[in-house]
Amino acid sequence: MKIEKIGVIGAGVMGAGIAQAFATSGYRVLLRDISQGALDRGLATIGTSLSRLVAKEKMTQVDADAAAGRITATLTLEDFHDRDLIVEAVVEKFEVKKAIIGDLDRICPARTIFASNTSSLSLTRIAAASNHPGRVIGMHFFNPVAMMQLVEVIRAIQTTDAVNAAVVATVAKLGKEAKVARDSYGFVVNRVLIPMINEAINCVYENVATPEDVDAMMKLGAAHPMGPLALGDLIGLDIVLDVMEVLHAGFADPKYRPSPLLKQMCDAGYLGRKTGRGFFSY
Numbered sequence: 001m002k003i004e005k006i007g008v009i010g011a012g013v014m015g016a017g018i019a020q021a022f023a024t025s026g027y028r029v030l031l032r033d034i035s036q037g038a039l040d041r042g043l044a045t046i047g048t049s050l051s052r053l054v055a056k057e058k059m060t061q062v063d064a065d066a067a068a069g070r071i072t073a074t075l076t077l078e079d080f081h082d083r084d085l086i087v088e089a090v091v092e093k094f095e096v097k098k099a100i101i102g103d104l105d106r107i108c109p110a111r112t113i114f115a116s117n118t119s120s121l122s123l124t125r126i127a128a129a130s131n132h133p134g135r136v137i138g139m140h141f142f143n144p145v146a147m148m149q150l151v152e153v154i155r156a157i158q159t160t161d162a163v164n165a166a167v168v169a170t171v172a173k174l175g176k177e178a179k180v181a182r183d184s185y186g187f188v189v190n191r192v193l194i195p196m197i198n199e200a201i202n203c204v205y206e207n208v209a210t211p212e213d214v215d216a217m218m219k220l221g222a223a224h225p226m227g228p229l230a231l232g233d234l235i236g237l238d239i240v241l242d243v244m245e246v247l248h249a250g251f252a253d254p255k256y257r258p259s260p261l262l263k264q265m266c267d268a269g270y271l272g273r274k275t276g277r278g279f280f281s282y
């Protein structure tokens, strides 16, 4: 399967990062969002990120300019008719992703691969929204995309071997590491990471230790570069709660019960860095 022309739908935090990763690796990228303002913000984010890489001498100015030049912004989904691989990174709402897949089915030939960057929705359910479900797969990038090495490749039960192999090979061309997981709630990284953060929150809830000490213990005793509560604040406690609810509802296993304190923090609007206050102040 030839993968040369890339489409990225959604120019937010992840879509901008994904478009940049492909463009930096030499791919031509078409980037789409629903408003010119969102596209402009996405392109500005990419410009800032490339400038930072140049300042850190991880990239030359010439290469950064060439990468930026490979990205074309559009508001028109029909422009995606000639794409080989389309990655969607729109809002985490099944109905929105389903509508996009339906539109792409109409616009694109059957060979086009549709990848979703969803962090919690069932890939099998997303694939079922396509007339050609075998072409649908998950490409779960991590934030910030320019820095993070992993792409979790998620196989829906419908995904074909050829599509899986083509996506794994493409990830390698991005200079990133692909690891394949079968479609399952939270995939692997979030299923392991988020319950650990939830358990750290339970330690605070049950007065086992202070937030400062829980984080210090995990840094000093488990060699984690960042404590779990500081990490929860960075990710956003609302996102941590969303993932716990997906795991809890999906597996119907009480071990994934969201911490009552996590719910209270979200109810209070103490969501972490983005609101200036979570387990720590910013």
Ligand code: NAI
Binding pocket: 009, 010, 011, 012, 013, 014, 015, 032, 033, 034, 035, 038, 088, 089, 090, 091, 092, 093, 096, 100, 117, 118, 119, 120, 140, 141, 142, 143
């Ligand atoms: P975001 O809110 O920053 O960006 C979403 C973008 O999608 C917005 O610019 C919005 O205007 C656009 N959009 C909405 N509907 C659209 C449509 N019909 N067509 C085109 N564009 C549309 O969200 P973010 O954080 O980039 O997340 C996007 C996806 O990536 C979600 O599925 C999320 O679960 C996933 N994800 C997020 C991570 C993160 O750390 N933020 C990490 C890994 C995955």
